[in-house]
Amino acid sequence: MAGPLQFQFVMSADDVDRLPPTRAEVAFLGRSNVGKSSLLNALANRKALAHVSKSPGRTQLLNCFELGNGTTAVDCPGYGFAAVPGRVRAGWQQMMDRYLLERRELRMALVLVDGEIGPTKLDVQMLDWLRANELPFVVVASKHDKVKASVRDKRKRELAEGCGVAGNEVVWVSAAKGVGIDRLRSLIRGWLDQTSRTS
């Protein structure tokens, strides 16, 4: 089935145990301000389904959306926001570790990397951690519209290299301009159709 993903907000949870049961799930990860919520809105073709941040780092919960066929998507809090106190950051880390390690139905972690900025140290740490724990992930490069056409090829090569993946494994998107959105929709449908986890 083509067209927008009909996400409906279900609930926000501060722990994996409080999330609703699901058949299959995808998660949106990435540093604060990278464009996770904007991407969810673009995939759903909705303006304000997921809250787009005016100030970064405000989403501290796992925001769960359902697709109507027993599958779900989780918009995770952004990492790397300097103004968050250490104590809060430690709590966030624990919540995220538990979520990623214990959510058995997680089919794919979409790791958003800012296409304009490229992978930060925290992005690389997250990717290394996912690899070390053998969790399935895909790199999604956001804000394609902000990368000038003249530097695009070079940027695409550098971003993939910085993330330790092949160039053709990176999914480039622009929530603002709709670039790559249809393709990502069908990838997500495919991951959610899987009956079990693959890495």
Ligand SMILES: Nc1nc2c(ncn2[C@@H]2O[C@H](COP(=O)(O)OP(=O)(O)OP(=O)(O)O)[C@@H](O)[C@H]2O)c(=O)[nH]1
């Ligand atoms: N130009 C451009 N700006 C974008 C795009 N996607 C998101 N933005 C902007 O980037 C900022 C952050 O977007 P969000 O979607 O709130 O980012 P987030 O990753 O959900 O941030 P947190 O919830 O704080 O973790 C907003 O000002 C968006 O308008 C895009 O494709 N192109």
Ligand SMILES: [Mg+2]
């Ligand atoms: Mg957000």
